[in-house]
Amino acid sequence: MASSPCPRKSDSNDEREQIARLLEDGSVIDQPSPAVTELAKRLEGLGLIKVARREYVRCVNFHDRDIPSRDRSCSGKIYLDDRLDEGGDDYRCPACNRVVYPFRHRKGRFKDIRSNVVSESVLAYLLRELAETKATVKELARGAYRADVGDLGVAVCIVDLCPEKFLAHDWARSQPTCYIGVNARRLRERFLDQDWLVRVPLSEIITGVVRLPDLLQKAVDASRTASVPNASVPVFSRGAPPIVNDSVPQLATPRCFFVELGLNTVRVNGEVIVNPQAGPRYHIFRILLKRFFDDAAEGRAANAFRPMSLQDIVDALGEATDKYYEDVEGVRRTINRLQDDIERTVKQKLGQPIDRDDIIQTCPWKGQGKNDFGYRINPMSVVIRAFRNTDTANLS
Amino acid sequence: MKRALSEALVAAGAPPPEFWENDLEMGLEHVCAMLQEEDRMEAWVDKRKGNQAKVLLKNLGIPPGASTRKNKEALRSCNGQILQYALVDYFGKRKSRQAVIDVALRILEPEDSDECRAGEDYDVKSLLYALYRRDPMSLRSVFHLDKMHKCGFARMVLDKNIRRPEQPLAEFLSAAFVKNVLREYDAERTDGRSSELKDIHVDAERCTIFIRRAERPEMIVGPSGVQHGYRPEWIILSFHDGGKRVWIASVSVAVPLQIANRLAQAYFRQPREYLNESQVVTNKQLERLFGLLRDGAIDDLALVELTVASSPLEGQPKLTIAGAEGIGNAIAQFERQVGGLLSNVDHIEAFRVAYRTKRVHLKLESLENVEDGFVVRYSDGKLNAKERKQFEEYMEKEHGIIALSTEKRFK
Numbered sequence: 001m002a003s004s005p006c007p008r009k010s011d012s013n014d015e016r017e018q019i020a021r022l023l024e025d026g027s028v029i030d031q032p033s034p035a036v037t038e039l040a041k042r043l044e045g046l047g048l049i050k051v052a053r054r055e056y057v058r059c060v061n062f063h064d065r066d067i068p069s070r071d072r073s074c075s076g077k078i079y080l081d082d083r084l085d086e087g088g089d090d091y092r093c094p095a096c097n098r099v100v101y102p103f104r105h106r107k108g109r110f111k112d113i114r115s116n117v118v119s120e121s122v123l124a125y126l127l128r129e130l131a132e133t134k135a136t137v138k139e140l141a142r143g144a145y146r147a148d149v150g151d152l153g154v155a156v157c158i159v160d161l162c163p164e165k166f167l168a169h170d171w172a173r174s175q176p177t178c179y180i181g182v183n184a185r186r187l188r189e190r191f192l193d194q195d196w197l198v199r200v201p202l203s204e205i206i207t208g209v210v211r212l213p214d215l216l217q218k219a220v221d222a223s224r225t226a227s228v229p230n231a232s233v234p235v236f237s238r239g240a241p242p243i244v245n246d247s248v249p250q251l252a253t254p255r256c257f258f259v260e261l262g263l264n265t266v267r268v269n270g271e272v273i274v275n276p277q278a279g280p281r282y283h284i285f286r287i288l289l290k291r292f293f294d295d296a297a298e299g300r301a302a303n304a305f306r307p308m309s310l311q312d313i314v315d316a317l318g319e320a321t322d323k324y325y326e327d328v329e330g331v332r333r334t335i336n337r338l339q340d341d342i343e344r345t346v347k348q349k350l351g352q353p354i355d356r357d358d359i360i361q362t363c364p365w366k367g368q369g370k371n372d373f374g375y376r377i378n379p380m381s382v383v384i385r386a387f388r389n390t391d392t393a394n395l396s
Numbered sequence: 397m398k399r400a401l402s403e404a405l406v407a408a409g410a411p412p413p414e415f416w417e418n419d420l421e422m423g424l425e426h427v428c429a430m431l432q433e434e435d436r437m438e439a440w441v442d443k444r445k446g447n448q449a450k451v452l453l454k455n456l457g458i459p460p461g462a463s464t465r466k467n468k469e470a471l472r473s474c475n476g477q478i479l480q481y482a483l484v485d486y487f488g489k490r491k492s493r494q495a496v497i498d499v500a501l502r503i504l505e506p507e508d509s510d511e512c513r514a515g516e517d518y519d520v521k522s523l524l525y526a527l528y529r530r531d532p533m534s535l536r537s538v539f540h541l542d543k544m545h546k547c548g549f550a551r552m553v554l555d556k557n558i559r560r561p562e563q564p565l566a567e568f569l570s571a572a573f574v575k576n577v578l579r580e581y582d583a584e585r586t587d588g589r590s591s592e593l594k595d596i597h598v599d600a601e602r603c604t605i606f607i608r609r610a611e612r613p614e615m616i617v618g619p620s621g622v623q624h625g626y627r628p629e630w631i632i633l634s635f636h637d638g639g640k641r642v643w644i645a646s647v648s649v650a651v652p653l654q655i656a657n658r659l660a661q662a663y664f665r666q667p668r669e670y671l672n673e674s675q676v677v678t679n680k681q682l683e684r685l686f687g688l689l690r691d692g693a694i695d696d697l698a699l700v701e702l703t704v705a706s707s708p709l710e711g712q713p714k715l716t717i718a719g720a721e722g723i724g725n726a727i728a729q730f731e732r733q734v735g736g737l738l739s740n741v742d743h744i745e746a747f748r749v750a751y752r753t754k755r756v757h758l759k760l761e762s763l764e765n766v767e768d769g770f771v772v773r774y775s776d777g778k779l780n781a782k783e784r785k786q787f788e789e790y791m792e793k794e795h796g797i798i799a800l801s802t803e804k805r806f807k
Contacts, residue, residue: 081753087492087493088492088493088780089492089546090754347678347680351679353792353793353795
């Protein structure tokens with residue numbers, strides 16, 4: 001692999017420190033000097049970082065003519081952005097919320113740069129550097145390589161990117177390893193305080209303070225001569241219990257709900273919304289679902305699915321339960337309560353966005369008085385699936 | 397100085413100083429002093445862009461020339477006539493771009509608004525010149541709409557769901573009727589403050605009333621010494637849903653609500669009151685949202701600040717984590733190494749999200765007798781009316797979260 005041109009090698013402490021700072025992911029350098037700007041360009045040219053150059057005004061700057069009467073010590077910075085409307089009061093101090101007019105008041109401008117490390121480019125850079133050593137290089141994992149140097153070879157691990165197992169004491173004790181840190185901040189302190197560990201910040205490789213072949217050789221030598229103590233590794237951490245970050249399932253857009261109809265139960269996305277003891281609710285759902293299936297079987301488009309009038313539902317309910325329902329309004333109220341309960345249950349139990357009409361939809365019923373309505377299973381958001389056993393019912 | 401300006405405006409056929417000073421709240425004294433500086437108008441003409449010069453020439457009935465330079469020369473030769481446009485320019489300085497565009501697209505003919513295009517967007521100053529030519533009074537609409545874009549609105553709802561009268565609210569709320577209600581209200585309060593109806597704006601969704609009212613005592617220093625008076629406040633009552641809801645923007649807390657209640661009482665013909673709207677969002681919904689924000693799984697929304705009232709650090713101190721960009725990864729790291737922040741919604745006090753180009757502050761408000769859930773309130777004054785609507789629709793549709801304004805009103 002051909003190596004890209006390296007920046008000017010230098011042993012200047014200042015330059016090394018600035019490069020180290022630029023290699024801290026997300027670091028912000030305020031009012032960067034021309035030298036820092038130049039270094040940022042060079043690192044950007046190597047692809048190691050992406051640099052955002054930003055311009056801002058200060059909320060309180062005594063050289064400006066808009067000194068606020070209150071909170072004259074505010075240290076807020078307001079970044080300029082072409083998309084914001086100054087006349088629309090879009091420029092606000094993030095610290096004190098004061099509206100400022102950077103252009104109208106010709107406020108003094110300041111610059112900063114924010115660097116973001118490009119991990120893949122760091123890996124590529126290191127591979128190029130390893131290739132220059134003429135040693136055969138094999139990738140062990142992302143951010144961990146073995147260079148064919150010495151009897152056993154040397155593992156080269158980027159501490160910010162490699163898997164945890166390469167950072168274990170057992171690994172470092174048994175394998176000649178050299179560790180490279182992209183983020184140099186407190187790098188020495190973050191390692192075990194052991195002389196035999198070979199570690200170096202990436203900035204020292206970039207500036208040529210450390211040569212990679214020397215580093216590999218040092219790792220070989222250290223593994224031969226070092227007296228490695230057995231570190232005591234605790235089997236239990238008494239710190240805060242670890243938090244398992246379950247990733248939240250993303251919902252398909254537009255909304256989609258899986259509805260299952262059992263013998264006397266209805267579930268939405270695995271959550272029971274009609275209980276066995278619910279009586280007419282179950283039958284009403286079943287009646288509406290039958291209409292849904294009929295329309296689907298006829299090949300109707302979703303927007304042409306027919307709503308059932310309240311009277312039709314009452315008649316069908318009478319047939320299904322072998323009872324006479326005199327109180328039509330009572331059935332209407334049952335449906336309305338069912339809609340409310342479905343919405344509430346899904347919000348409370350699943351936390352998912354849902355509207356009242358997403359499962360059972362209220363539609364204006366044509367052909368009846370203007371105050372009459374029809375109901376249908378919402379063909380836009382409902383997907384019917386077979387009833388599953390409770391332990392497998394959860395929405396995947 | 398002011399008299400000279402007044403005469404110059406009359407000579408140019410422009411509206412009288414009363415219009416600029418009272419309706420548009422421009423201090424002509426200050427503008428006069430500025431415009432009378434030597435070569436000021438020359439410099440003003442020089443600063444005009446190509447399409448601004450063209451629109452100005454069209455306004456003055458002069459055919460535009462082949463180049464911007466020639467157009468500016470033509471403008472310089474009619475100094476007395478362009479004075480009024482310098483005032484329009486001054487008026488437009490702190491006006492919301494969205495407000496100007498909204499009014500212009502409603503009032504101007506498409507070919508007139510097309511002349512004011514600058515690339516894919518509109519040149520706001522050109523639009524203002526064109527609006528002024530069409531009808532100087534349209535600047536009042538810009539002035540009023542600008543206020544709607546810049547303030548938060550308390551969301552109030554009628555205390556009881558009642559049947560709407562047959563007469564539409566927009567018809568009922570005539571200027572004469574509202575003025576009468578305001579007069580009666582001021583007379584009953586006997587505090588010396590007066591209310592002035594400035595405009596009633598009706599569109600398909602709402603009926604909006606603009607009122608200027610004296611608020612708290614204040615003094616100003618003028619050439620003749622100190623003058624005592626009141627600081628003005630703008631009260632905006634925006635009635636929705638046939639009067640069943642009202643959005644209120646104001647400085648004072650009680651007065652606008654009392655006026656709105658009077659109007660509702662007259663319309664519904666029964667004593668009714670507006671209450672602060674509160675929509676409960678369940679803990680599970682919030683947990684889901686915070687989970688997505690932490691994972692950085694939402695394209696349109698990024699968590700940029702989180703305040704927890706009780707953190708997992710020793711002594712449970714209040715903790716705020718903030719960043720210029722998304723802090724989802726930082727939160728995840730904190731949770732792994734120290735303890736949970738987002739897992740207990742009860743401990744979260746407020747958070748801030750980056751939505752498009754703005755940072756929106758949201759807070760969780762607990763309600764009495766509600767155990768599972770909070771009311772989510774956000775600082776809607778930071779978004780313009782269009783962005784507000786988009787944000788609320790987005791939060792409800794994508795996350796099932798009804799976000800209400802942090803503004804509230806009480807009697």
